[in-house]
Amino acid sequence: MAEAVSTGLLAVVLIAAVVRPWGWPEAVIAAPAAVIVVATGAIDPHQALGQAERIGPVIGFLAAVLILAQLCDDEGLFRALGRWLGNGAVPPRRLLARVFAVAATVTAVLSLDATVVLLTPVVFAAAARLGARVKPHIYAVSHLANSGSLLLPVSNLTNLIAFAAAGLSFPRFAALMALPWLAAVTSEYVVFRRIFRSDLYAPARPEPAADPIGVPWLVVTLLGATMAGFVVTSLAGVNPAWVAAAGAAALAARGLARGQTNPRAIWRAADGAFLIFVVALAVVVAGVTDNGLAGALQRVMPSGSSLWALLATAALAAAAANVINNLPAVLVLLPLAAPSGPGAVLAMLIGVNIGPNLTYTGSLATLLWRRVLREHGEEPGVAEFTRLGLLTVPLALVAAVVALWTGLRVIGG
Amino acid sequence: MIVITWIVEGTWPACVDAAGAVAPADAEIVLLHVTGGEAPAAARGAYAGLMGRRRPERDPGARVAELGAVSARDLLEAAAGRLGRPCATAERRGRTEREVVAAAEGADLLILARDGDDTRLGPRSLGPASRFVVDHAPCAVLLVWPREVPAGPLPPPPGPGHRPPLRPD
Numbered sequence: 001m002a003e004a005v006s007t008g009l010l011a012v013v014l015i016a017a018v019v020r021p022w023g024w025p026e027a028v029i030a031a032p033a034a035v036i037v038v039a040t041g042a043i044d045p046h047q048a049l050g051q052a053e054r055i056g057p058v059i060g061f062l063a064a065v066l067i068l069a070q071l072c073d074d075e076g077l078f079r080a081l082g083r084w085l086g087n088g089a090v091p092p093r094r095l096l097a098r099v100f101a102v103a104a105t106v107t108a109v110l111s112l113d114a115t116v117v118l119l120t121p122v123v124f125a126a127a128a129r130l131g132a133r134v135k136p137h138i139y140a141v142s143h144l145a146n147s148g149s150l151l152l153p154v155s156n157l158t159n160l161i162a163f164a165a166a167g168l169s170f171p172r173f174a175a176l177m178a179l180p181w182l183a184a185v186t187s188e189y190v191v192f193r194r195i196f197r198s199d200l201y202a203p204a205r206p207e208p209a210a211d212p213i214g215v216p217w218l219v220v221t222l223l224g225a226t227m228a229g230f231v232v233t234s235l236a237g238v239n240p241a242w243v244a245a246a247g248a249a250a251l252a253a254r255g256l257a258r259g260q261t262n263p264r265a266i267w268r269a270a271d272g273a274f275l276i277f278v279v280a281l282a283v284v285v286a287g288v289t290d291n292g293l294a295g296a297l298q299r300v301m302p303s304g305s306s307l308w309a310l311l312a313t314a315a316l317a318a319a320a321a322n323v324i325n326n327l328p329a330v331l332v333l334l335p336l337a338a339p340s341g342p343g344a345v346l347a348m349l350i351g352v353n354i355g356p357n358l359t360y361t362g363s364l365a366t367l368l369w370r371r372v373l374r375e376h377g378e379e380p381g382v383a384e385f386t387r388l389g390l391l392t393v394p395l396a397l398v399a400a401v402v403a404l405w406t407g408l409r410v411i412g413g
Numbered sequence: 414m415i416v417i418t419w420i421v422e423g424t425w426p427a428c429v430d431a432a433g434a435v436a437p438a439d440a441e442i443v444l445l446h447v448t449g450g451e452a453p454a455a456a457r458g459a460y461a462g463l464m465g466r467r468r469p470e471r472d473p474g475a476r477v478a479e480l481g482a483v484s485a486r487d488l489l490e491a492a493a494g495r496l497g498r499p500c501a502t503a504e505r506r507g508r509t510e511r512e513v514v515a516a517a518e519g520a521d522l523l524i525l526a527r528d529g530d531d532t533r534l535g536p537r538s539l540g541p542a543s544r545f546v547v548d549h550a551p552c553a554v555l556l557v558w559p560r561e562v563p564a565g566p567l568p569p570p571p572g573p574g575h576r577p578p579l580r581p582d
Contacts, residue, residue: 014464017464017465018461018464020467023469026464026465066466092423112463113463113466116456116459116460116462116463116473117460117463117471117473118473120456120459120473120476120477121456121473121476121477121480124452124456124476124477124480124481125480128422128480128481128483128484131422131423131488132422132423133421133422133423134422134452134481135449135451135452138451138452138455138456138477139451139455141459142455142456142458142459145459145462146462197529197530197537197540198528198529198530198537198539198540198541198542199528199540201528201529201530201531201532202421202422202423202424202528202559203423203424203531203559203560268468271466271468274465274466277465278465281465325462325464326462326464327464327465328464356462384451385451385454385455385458
């Protein structure tokens with residue numbers, strides 16, 4: 001009974017999160033669902049409270065990073081990146097290499113949200129300005145938002161959730177994920193160069209643009225200091241979320257003083273309703289996993305940290321991310337992967353982070369998402385995107401897991 | 414006589430020059446550009462993946478679609494400027510290769526550029542889109558090299574793979 005109720009509620013919450021009926025925030029459906037899960041006794045109130053205590057600080061961390069990204073945009077960081085991408089007589093092949101470098105770095109430092117929302121239009125504008133065909137570059141940004149999000153805990157919400165639970169420090173996470181990140185990005189690049197060969201051979205505009213790039217050095221320095229701060233606080237046993245908050249506060253103070261932003265814009269970047277949504281989702285997911293799903297998954301979840309176990313874990317995680325979405329997938333799989341140690345948790349993250357390149361949002365959401373696109377009068381082009389995913393995802397997954405396994409043997413789990 | 418000139422990013426100047434050279438003075442030249450829906454769709458799709466944190470006003474797909482419309486207009490304007498004689502422009506949206514074939518219906522000539530590897534003579538000089546258009550065009554086609562015709566050997570003699578198989582008996 002409890003299992004049926006929780007499963008049904010999870011389905012309702014996930015569908016509502018994709019469709020967003022009447023434009024409601026996702027929390028409007030998710031919060032009552034979480035209350036019902038607790039009220040029907042599917043999980044006990046203490047456990048629900050435990051979920052909230054675990055997830056709350058993670059979302060606070062993400063909110064600080066999202067504010068930081070928005071303020072970097074206000075300060076002109078993304079405009080400068082766009083000018084650099086389109087600067088000089090850049091042939092399309094070199095533009096693709098630049099797009100890969102920028103998208104992988106922005107995703108790693110400022111999270112995939114920043115890449116999707118803030119970098120995508122900038123890349124489009126730069127490609128159009130160069131007279132290049134935009135498709136390979138836009139596909140590259142949307143792919144790297146996922147596969148470029150392996151490096152740091154702040155790169156992806158999935159990493160933040162798992163990082164807190166896996167007992168890894170910030171620098172240790174980065175050290176173990178550096179090779180997988182490079183391997184994933186490189187394998188994507190190799191496939192892109194081949195698939196989009198004909199678009200990338202087309203000549204670029206003959207007359208090069210040479211606008212001054214105008215690097216906002218203050219923002220770059222502050223981001224560098226924030227990254228260093230993550231390492232230092234993490235080693236000192238302080239929650240690195242405070243560093244993100246401090247970085248965001250410093251830029252916010254400057255932005256407010258100069259009239260570039262206002263408190264309302266900052267609050268909107270942080271997205272308060274999102275906190276409630278994720279906590280509610282975690283409670284509903286716990287209702288499902290504690291009432292049967294965990295036992296069922298335990299039987300298929302590999303244990304240990306051999307190369308085969310890591311590959312199987314990543315494959316299972318990628319499949320889960322494609323069936324539902326990577327956010328609920330990580331909530332389901334984390335408690336199962338954690339007992340096998342950091343290697344298994346990181347392999348799971350490789351799966352849930354790279355996996356979405358196959359169907360963007362999980363297949364459930366993709367079905368609904370195609371409907372959204374038709375409302376906008378756009379042909380989804382799912383066949384081409386899926387073909388690209390089929391070529392890149394397995395290769396990137398295997399390359400990243402092998403790199404992780406190598407790192408674990410060199411650095412130690 | 415109606416001459417459709419397919420304007421594609423990167424390779425369009427060669428097509429415009431060819432249209433100017435071959436179209437008779439009384440021909441109607443139409444500069445055609447097609448905006449594929451892939452870029453806004455990819456941006457919207459990636460945004461849809463950010464479960465729980467989508468707000469309609471932040472959707473990058475809308476911004477990308479806007480930028481696409483502006484860049485298409487600029488491109489057609491630049492092409493008309495380069496042609497330097499009266500012409501019509503047409504902007505279509507949808508599956509690029511199919512839209513081009515549909516637009517060529519009733520035309521006398523379609524001018525397009527090779528969109529593949531143009532650094533050497535060979536089979537890779539046509540990409541998937543221009544391959545489709547050449548195969549399906551309902552009119553005469555003028556296929557131009559986007560840059561100068563690459564120097565290079567004419568088709569090499571058949572390699573070992575082309576020899577008839579040896580039969581042991």
